[in-house]
Amino acid sequence: MRTSQYLLSTLKETPASAEVISHQYMLRAGLIRPVASGLYTWLPTGLKVLRKVENIVREEMDRAGAIETLMPMVQPADLWQQSGRWEDYGPELLRMQDRHGRAFVLGPTHEEVITKLIGLELNSYKQLPINLYQIQTKFRDEIRPRFGVMRGREFLMKDAYSFHLSQQCLDNTYQNMHAAYCRIFDRLGLDYRPVIADTGSIGGEASHEFHVLAESGEDDIAFSDSSDYAANIEKAECITPAGERGNATAELTKVATPNIHTIKELSEFLSVDARQTVKTLLVKGEVDNENNEGETAPVVALVLRGDHDLNEIKAEKIAGVASPITFASEEDIKAAANCDAGSIGPVGLNVPVIVDRSAAHLNDFICGANDTDYHYTGANFDRDINDYTVADIRNIVAGDPSPCGNGSITIKRGIEVGHIFQLGEKYAQAMGAAVLNNQGKNQTLTMGCYGIGVSRIVAAAIEQNNDENGIIWPEAIAPFKVVIIPMNMHKSHRVQETAEKLYQELQTAGVEVMIDDRKERPGVMFKDMELIGIPHSIIVGERNLDNAEVEYKNRISSDKSTLKIAEVIDFIKAK
């Protein structure tokens, strides 16, 4: 490709709307342009990268035995009504009507379509297992699109769906996909981790997320420092602290704590470590629709150690706690604890009390006294608080023992680029996907689903591989392998001839090569090519031609060397 006949579209300045580095560089390097909130045009260079990612994903899915299909982006509403997600999915599902007034949706995912298809096409256990995938544009009407293509509303996704008659068969395919995903991210050249994940709204049993590690990631991942254990912080179990709880030695004492509302203020005011304090959160309880028709929801107290944060996902799974988590209103708090929110405590509190495992391990701790501007010191479970249950309801923090039993936890940020689930029979049942088993009986299929965010990977790769000069593409997904940068080509026939000759030869050798044949000063070319992040540069200048040499520069290592012109082709091909 010649830059003079190409749409380079690089920008010197960073558009004000771009927050994260990948978004900034994708705009500046001319990979994407915004069209509307969460919607982007892929410019030629960006599309080249996107296609490379897509092809690696396709090759590895094919190698793993999955079969490619293509389903429509627009789907009829009745499929979604059949699965129940027409009601459940919420406003993220973009709904519309055709000219006849029939309801459709823009597909955010394709479980309904594929399951319906499988139900129609498959009749016998002999056709199982089967794993179908597609690489397709999805649309999710995100509340807040951000970070460019990292969280766009329209995005390219690989989604695969497998069908089975037994859990064991599903497990096999699940493991197979897990391995395929590792090969994909290995080939992409990214630093990633498979982590244990919450199954979220899709539901089901086993689930792993694949995260690319980057500071700007939106998820917190908990790792063991001495095993393979990694889990999304939403899911990481906080185990009961080792050892026996200390004995109650202090007397329960009510102390005045004027205008103290937060744990930070409390620990400073009383000069104690936040770890010796306890915070009590009041949330709405579960309404039992059958027995308490129309009654207001009761309130439940959640007790955490002062330095810990509530994990809402864990908490809302506990019986008696409303899902989603809803914090009690000021009136509810007044009614239940007779004080302001800053002074609630578990002592003498007349509502169900759920205590986190770590908080339950404390003795002689400090908590609210259920009296505005007062706290208790020297509080103890089983002496001052008797009616309570213990559960894991907090977020894991760095330094906690790993739930796998080996080592302690460190926390890093990750960008979720892949997610594999075992779905079970949910969709197969709803859509009527069943086959005859080997006893001749109709049996509902069990399902797995496996997603990869293809367009998100492009952004994630940049988040992980960049410097102050621009993008540093991993070799496997670079838009071009090598760029020829001639110095003042229009003034030197020798330079022009050599550059053109190398360009032709590299093309003939099947190397993806760009030649910067613009009438630009050297600095401009260097800056642009570094911004775009092409891994290898060949610089052709008068300086080296007398020795029949050109200069080579590596974008990753910044290593420079001189090469004999005759060696260039083999040198680049070997890279």
Next chain:
RNA sequence: CGGUGAUUAGCGCAGCUUGGUAGCGCACUUGGUUUGGGUCCAAGGGGUCGCAAGUUCGAAUCUUGCAUCACCGACCA
């Protein structure tokens, strides 16, 4: 949707407080100059000042409403 901020040339911004007929840098065009790290000089082209209504002799500037974009929270590949 809630909270915050923004909207002036393709991009980055000033002008608004104190109303008087729109400016800077980059990019673009032309000529010259320079030529191994975003040269320098000169001359140009390009703007319904987000939209609508109001106040006023006069509105980018003041008022009101709306729209769009971005950031912080709930969603997720």
